[in-house]
Amino acid sequence: MSKDSDASQPSKGVPRDYKTASPYSSRPSQGITPELLSLVKRTALHLKGRLPKNVEVDDLMQSGLEGLIQAMDSFDESRNITLEQYSKTRIRGAMLDDVRRMSQTTRTTIGFKREHRAAVEKLTIRFGREPTGREVASYLGKDIDTYQKERVIIAGSDNPSDDTAITTSLESDDIEPSPHEDLEKRELISNLKDSINELPERTQLILSLYYQDELSLKEIAAVIDVSESRVSQILSDTANRLRTKLSINQ
Incomplete structure (x- = not known):
């Protein structure tokens, strides 16, 4: 077996999803080597220790791999720098960008929760009963479709792997x-x-x-x-x- 085919084989200890050779067939020397995978993993583990518990190492690695591939695509071999050195910033940057996006999504979801809960509490006291979804939507100045979409977002954040919770969130206003x-x-x-x-x-x-x-x-x-x-x-x-x-x- 040739050295090139050996280098493309997965290394032990690396998650299956990350054992992917470079898609750039015209540049086989730029394949995702075990050393580069190790760099992604080290960066993910280093960042994980400084981030909230809900951020998973696997998610960081996936983001880091995307950053690595972008770095490989734009790497200029004529520059006086190694691919590993050039990739470090891209890998870390890609991970942090995804963390920021997740944080923004979390803040948005929390905002929806607070807004909906406050509206329900106010309307419950005003009506002497629990308000319907349409009443809450009207109170918030939103159409019912927008309100239901927000409820789906909230349900998805509370039960990310539970499709039933999301479906129930949509249907609950129509159920006696x-x-x-x-x-x-x-x-x-x-x-x-x-x-x-x-x-x-x-x-x-x-x-x-x-x-x-x-x-x-x-x-x-x-x-x-x-x-x-x-x-x-x-x-x-x-x-x-x-x-x-x-x-x-x-």
């Missing part, structure tokens, strides 16, 4: 609750109303101004003559207190 589920919701709303009625009168007023009249924190502060930060603190403390009380009663 079972008698048992409907009773549970009614009991939850009833408990919520009782808990609100037990709050101090000023706190009830703040809740009413914020959730029903939709006044801003600044406007509420002017009405009850306290600072805006104090209004924010009261709303936050009250929400936490109600959640705790409802979880105990369930």
Whole structure:
């Protein structure tokens, strides 16, 4: 067997997906060698120690391989630098670019979650029941298709390998609750109303101004003559207190 064919054989200890020879058949000397694969792996492991736990080494390696291939494609052999030296920056840069993209996606998903949850909480208090998807979408100033797409994104982030969760997210607005589920919701709303009625009168007023009249924190502060930060603190403390009380009663 020739040396060229030996060099194209996978090396031990390298994941199967990464045992790929260079696609540049006109430049066989530029194949992805075990040394270059090792560089990708070392870079991935080094970065992994500095990144959040949800970032996987395999994902970093995949990004790094793409950076490596780009480096191989643009490498100029006439320059006074080795391919390995030239590839280091491209490999690391490709990994960090993908991490940034993942981080942006995560921030977007968290934003959707917070926005949807706040809208549901407000509308639940306003209507005395859990709002429908269309009501939440209307409150947020979005059409129902946009709202459902956002719910799919949220469901996918919570259950990335669960297609059922994503399908359920799309269909849940069209499904009538079972008698048992409907009773549970009614009991939850009833408990919520009782808990609100037990709050101090000023706190009830703040809740009413914020959730029903939709006044801003600044406007509420002017009405009850306290600072805006104090209004924010009261709303936050009250929400936490109600959640705790409802979880105990369930």
